[in-house]
Amino acid sequence: MKKRNLFLILAIVLCRYSVTAQSDAATYFAKYITAMKFYEGKELPVNHEKAFQLMKECADEGQMDEAMLKLGVMYKLGLGTQKSDKEAFRWVCKSSRNGNPDSHYLLGVLYKNGLGTQQNFIEAKKAFKKSADLGNAKGKYMLGYMYYRGLGGEQSYKKAVELFNEAEMIGSPIASYMLGVSYKNGYGVKKNQSKSALFLDKAIERGYRHAIKEKRNGRSEVNLKRDQEYKKNITSNLFLEKPIKQENLGNRISGEWQGKQYTFDWSREHILEEVDLKMVIKEENGFFSGEWYENSVLLLSFSGKIIDKVMVFDQARFKALTRRGEQVEMLFTKAKLEMLSANNKYLAGEIESYVPGLKEPGYPMYIIAERVEKLKQQEPDTLVNKTAKVEPEEVVLPAEELAEALEIEQNPSKNGQNGQEQDAMIGFIKEKDAMFKVYPNPAGQSVTIDYELDEKVPAVLSVYNTNGVVVMTKNWTESHKGHNTHQIDFGFTPGTYIVVLNVNGQSFSKIVIKK
Numbered sequence: 001m002k003k004r005n006l007f008l009i010l011a012i013v014l015c016r017y018s019v020t021a022q023s024d025a026a027t028y029f030a031k032y033i034t035a036m037k038f039y040e041g042k043e044l045p046v047n048h049e050k051a052f053q054l055m056k057e058c059a060d061e062g063q064m065d066e067a068m069l070k071l072g073v074m075y076k077l078g079l080g081t082q083k084s085d086k087e088a089f090r091w092v093c094k095s096s097r098n099g100n101p102d103s104h105y106l107l108g109v110l111y112k113n114g115l116g117t118q119q120n121f122i123e124a125k126k127a128f129k130k131s132a133d134l135g136n137a138k139g140k141y142m143l144g145y146m147y148y149r150g151l152g153g154e155q156s157y158k159k160a161v162e163l164f165n166e167a168e169m170i171g172s173p174i175a176s177y178m179l180g181v182s183y184k185n186g187y188g189v190k191k192n193q194s195k196s197a198l199f200l201d202k203a204i205e206r207g208y209r210h211a212i213k214e215k216r217n218g219r220s221e222v223n224l225k226r227d228q229e230y231k232k233n234i235t236s237n238l239f240l241e242k243p244i245k246q247e248n249l250g251n252r253i254s255g256e257w258q259g260k261q262y263t264f265d266w267s268r269e270h271i272l273e274e275v276d277l278k279m280v281i282k283e284e285n286g287f288f289s290g291e292w293y294e295n296s297v298l299l300l301s302f303s304g305k306i307i308d309k310v311m312v313f314d315q316a317r318f319k320a321l322t323r324r325g326e327q328v329e330m331l332f333t334k335a336k337l338e339m340l341s342a343n344n345k346y347l348a349g350e351i352e353s354y355v356p357g358l359k360e361p362g363y364p365m366y367i368i369a370e371r372v373e374k375l376k377q378q379e380p381d382t383l384v385n386k387t388a389k390v391e392p393e394e395v396v397l398p399a400e401e402l403a404e405a406l407e408i409e410q411n412p413s414k415n416g417q418n419g420q421e422q423d424a425m426i427g428f429i430k431e432k433d434a435m436f437k438v439y440p441n442p443a444g445q446s447v448t449i450d451y452e453l454d455e456k457v458p459a460v461l462s463v464y465n466t467n468g469v470v471v472m473t474k475n476w477t478e479s480h481k482g483h484n485t486h487q488i489d490f491g492f493t494p495g496t497y498i499v500v501l502n503v504n505g506q507s508f509s510k511i512v513i514k515k
Contacts, residue, residue, distance in 0.1 A: 028062030039070070039079075052080030059091065068095035069103050076115070089116025096127075101134035108142055112151070113359050121152030132163065140167035141175045148178070148187075149266050151360065157188030157267060168199070173206030180214060185222045187265075193218070213325070222270045252344045253311075253337070254283045259369030261294065261351075268364050268442065268515050277367055292318075292332075302332060311335035320362075330355055330362055337367075338496045340511050346370055348496065348513060366442055366513065436508035438499050442515045449486045449501070456481050457504045461488070464498040471497070479503070490514060 035054035037044040052074050058067035072091035075084045089110050096103035108127035111120045125146045131139025144163030147156045161182050167175035180200035183192045203211035256278065263273040281290040288311060289303040302316040316332035330353050337349035347369045353362030437450040449461060459479040463472040471492060476484070494514050501508045 025062070028058045028064055028067075031062070032058045032064060032067055035067070035070075039074075048074070048080030050080075059094075065095045065098050065100050065103065068092075069100060069106065072106065076110075085110075085116035087116070096130075099130075099134060101131045101136035101139060104128070104131035104134065105136050105139045105142065108139070112142075119359065121146070123152075125152035132166075135170075137167045137170045137172040137175070140164075140170075141172050141178075144175070144178070149360065155266055157182065159188075161188035168202070171206070173203050173208035173211075176200070176203035176206060177208050177211045177214065180211060184214075184218075185220050185265075187222075187267075191220065191222075217325075221272050222265070252339060253281050253288065253306075253347070256280050256372040257347055257369035258372055259347075259367060262366045262368075264364040264366070266363070268444070269440070272363065277369060279369060292316075300332075309336075309338075311337060328355060328357055336494075340496065344371070346511075348511070350494075350513075350515075364515075436501050436510065438510040438512055441510075442513040443490045444515060445489065445491050446487055447490045447499075447512065449484075449488060449499075451479075451484050451501055451503070451508065453479055453481055453484060453503065455504075459484070460502045461486075462500045462502070463492075464500065465492075465495065 031054045034044070035051045035058065036042075038047045038051035038054070040046075052071070055067050055071045055074065058064045059071045068091050072088045072095060074080055075091060076088035077083065089107075092103055092107050092110060096107050104127045108124045108131065110116055111124035111127060113119065125143065128139050128143040128146060132143045133139075140163050144160040144167065146152050147154065147163065148160035149155065161179065164175045164178045164182065168179055176199045180196045180198075180203060182188055183196035183199065185191070189195075197215065200211045200215045204215070257280075258276075258278050261275050261277040262271050264270065265272055275294045276296065278293040278296070279290060280293075281288055283306070286306050287303070288306060289301070291301050292299045300316060300318040302313055304311055304313040304316070306312070312334055313332045318330055318332075319327050320330045322328055332351060333354050334352040335349065336352070337347055340346035340348055348367065351365040351367060353365065354360070355362050436452075438447055439450075440447065451459065453459070457479060459476045461472075461474040461476070462470050465471050472488070474486070474488060476486065490512075492514050497512045497514060499510045499512050
């Protein structure tokens with residue numbers, strides 16, 4: 001009997017609790033509806049202060065996820081309260097605990113842009129994935145965007161396009177736009193101008209105005225002929241017989257340099273732009289300053305400090321054009337450059353940039369330059385136009401480097417001081433260069449080795465790092481007369497490497513930059 005009474009009492013208590021909980025939930029839901037009316041100005045005049053007060057009650061006391069999310073938005077925008085990114089981040093985090101797809105999406109935006117928390121592309125990508133997995137169109141698009149640009153991990157046009165397709169099917173206008181761009185350039189899909197136009201039209205119909213400019217500009221930014229020219233010619237000015245040991249840049253970087261700057265797409269497989277480059281650099285006690293010219297026009301003045309072989313810029317702002325022809329502010333942040341010959345003749349490496357408006361890195365850029373005093377002087381109007389076909393420049397090597405390459409003694413009768421003999425030496429080097437090619441360069445995870453043989457003989461390939469240490473050796477005993485091709489793994493850490501092919505007592509060398 002006592003047990004029966006106990007069960008009866010518990011049932012009454014639980015029933016009353018359930019009724020009270022339902023009553024409280026209904027009360028907070030009603031408050032939330034009223035708050036939204038004040039927020040949106042529907043049925044009630046706009047009053048963000050009252051909306052904020054009611055939302056806070058629903059979030060604090062009612063523990064409503066939707067109210068927490070809206071409270072985070074109001075803190076972010078400064079509506080009805082003082083603007084606070086930190087509070088916005090706190091409330092959006094709380095609202096995402098029960099799997100709200102909009103909350104995960106907004107959390108990703110806050111992480112990506114460093115709002116209310118430290119910028120973190122990895123956490124942003126995780127949040128976008130949770131939103132995408134819950135079917136949110138914005139979450140799917142943003143996860144695709146992260147893959148497209150390689151933010152927070154892997155760069156993959158293929159995965160990006162898959163996610164853009166999913167987002168586009170549930171009405172995302174910007175996903176339609178990105179599919180149009182992808183089909184135009186062959187990013188993750190085969191180039192298809194008809195499909196590109198179809199998706200750009202969809203984006204326009206859905207109100208995405210940038211698609212109008214993209215459609216007017218029918219030209220693909222990928223130029224396969226330009227890519228092929230780059231792969232063939234990138235090392236033509238970097239002939240080197242012996243690996244060298246790299247030291248700190250120091251004052252060796254001081255001087256005037258001329259060469260090329262290459263801007264790559266996000267996959268680092270295609271050249272988007274190639275410009276003539278001139279740098280005038282002054283270094284003293286680890287600090288540097290200078291000027292940067294593109295196509296003979298001063299782009300910016302810069303300064304900074306060399307830290308652990310890296311040029312870290314502190315003043316390097318400039319204006320650049322987007323793919324839609326709009327001007328944006330950019331910064332050079334770091335230059336990972338290396339000297340590529342024992343007499344400090346060549347300078348090459350990667351330039352890192354940053355777009356403040358997006359809070360994202362800029363396109364990958366590489367430079368290869370040569371000291372001016374080692375170049376044939378030419379008038380400004382003879383510089384190659386960036387839209388013209390780029391032909392390999394003739395390299396005039398100093399006598400001591402020619403002597404080292406050809407292993408001859410330094411004396412007037414043999415060292416190439418005679419003009420005809422020097423021309424013959426240069427011709428010999430060019431002939432060797434044509435016999436041995438390594439591409440693509442900069443290299444990805446693998447490279448192709450091409451070489452020509454006059455007879456069937458073994459070939460030995462060695463790869464050196466910049467400390468002169470052999471990091472790979474390949475013995476090809478079956479090399480045959482004529483053209484030989486091998487593909488080798490090049491999964492080394494990013495940096496500069498010297499690839500040396502030894503055949504029948506002769507050495508052929510190339511400088512290769514690993515991305």
